[in-house]
Amino acid sequence: MRGRTIRLRLTLLYAVAFFLAGAVLIALMYFYLNQSLERRPGVGAQKLVREYLVERAGRTRTPSSEELYKALLEQAEQNRRETLRAMLMWSLVCLGAVGIAAGGFGWLMAGRALHPLQRITATARRVADTSLHERIALEGPEDEIKDLADTFDAMLERLDRAFDGQRRFVANASHELRTPLTINRTLIEVALDDPDAPEYTRRLGTTLLEVNHRHERLIDGLLLLATSEQRLTQHDRADLADIARSAVTVATKAAEGAGVRITADLEAAPVVGDPLLLERLIQNLLDNAVRYNVPEHGWVSVRSRSIGDRAELTVENRGPAVPTFEVNGLFEPFRRLASSERLADSGTRGAGLGLSIVRSVAQAHGGGVCAVARPDGGLTVTVVLPVTSR
Structure with a gap:
């Protein structure tokens, strides 16, 4: 999940947007249906009256018009509430089912859209672990991700040239400096081998030989440091x-x-x-x-x-x-x-x-x-x- 944070966030964004749009749609439908249903007895009034008279046929007293109208209103209001409740329940169930499906499709689409970014990340990790010679070379439409990959390739190209130039400079400088140091060491050793050399000359030669040896170690260390920072040629x-x-x-x-x-x-x-x-x-x-x-x-x-x-x-x-x-x-x-x-x-x-x-x-x-x-x-x-x- 750590490597797919953006994918998860995009999926959640899609799902939340879908649920919000669905909730607004249900609210509008509920409001419209609530306003459209008649609050008074309409076309079905005759049926309701007939059923009411049959139900009251065994009574000794005939119902008044006011009682009949009140019963019709109660029946109509009950039908209206049941219709709204059924519509709301089924709308919410359908919204949840379609929302889950939309989340799954969103997850797949987000993964497909972010696949080039995963390729860029994988290449960046390989470059960081091995060398700067590899490129992404992303193919596809000229969009923001393609632009990002091309920019990353250009940055790698410049870094590769810079590091190669630095390593070549160190290697060449180390090689060029090693030659005069070797000549100096040879001259000092020849002077120290002279049996007629005075004592102070020998002391000076020993000091210079030690300094020259330290400089040789420094040059060797720089050359090895430049070599070790390159790609391994031996495995x-x-x-x-x-x-x-x-x-x-x-x-x-x-x-x-x-x-x-x-x-x-x-x-x-x-x-x-x-x-x-x-x-x-x-x-x-x-x-x-x-x-x-x-x-x-x-x-x-x-x-x-x-x-x-x-x-x-x-x-x-x-x-x-x-x-x-x-x-x-x-x-x-x-x-x-x-x-x-x-x-x-x-x-x-x-x-x-x-x-x-x-x-x-x-x-x-x-x-x-x-x-x-x-x-x-x-x-x-x-x-x-x-x-x-x-």
Whole structure:
């Protein structure tokens, strides 16, 4: 019923309009009939007189003219009331029966009239879940609904071009910037390999190499973010548990160096998508969970499971307290906490794209991600993806 609210409202509108018109018609007919029926004895007067005389034949006294006229008036009034009552009852019964039939026909006609709108809604949902490349292409008469569908197609066309242009710009910019960064890294590494290089040059080279490495990570993150926001070109069967198990193995070394213990409780969670993007999603979650942790007795918990028609991956950590109003902002590009000090530094400083990439990859797979601040510090991040049977 939620999806057919307009159809129900139109049907009720048709039915109410029909009942109101029928009620007005009955009222007019009742008023006309009431005025048309004679309140005095007319053509049937002789019959009524004859019956009255026969009925009174056995009496000793002959009825007077006044009594006879009064009896005729009473009989005529009774006939008039019965006629009006019968007309009113049958009119109401017929109005109810025809009204129910009119409501059914109204429901069918409203559904037929709203069918193009249902098609527009279905296309909009598919476009929101997959890509902007699909169009409604509604065929039919040039009416308001056709105009709405054409306007929606034009809007999709403009959005598609805008997003494609944005993704191409990011991809091209990332590619063009990667070349000079690679050249800079090579030159710095060659300079550091020189045994005759002074100590201050080595220190400067190490600092520049770290800055260059961070810029490379930023460019890679931008390229991956632009790629994950496009349509998936690869749809392979994968298990979040297997991918998470591999990601935990890779992250264990950095976690041990930061004094963070990683525990995993992984149950089968089959999905369909791009395994490389899913692997990057889990790696980013683990990297953030290890990076923003406590310096002593830190921990990260990874869980995966399949619930009904969805697969869930949960990464929980012990870290600094996160204000509730700042949680949603963490998924925006280049957004960090106001107090973004990493209590357990696991390496180079991030580019601020980790959770943004997680959200883009999850949405590209038809899922979503949410985060909840833990009362004693840290976050609980849950990724939900559509599940598939093996």
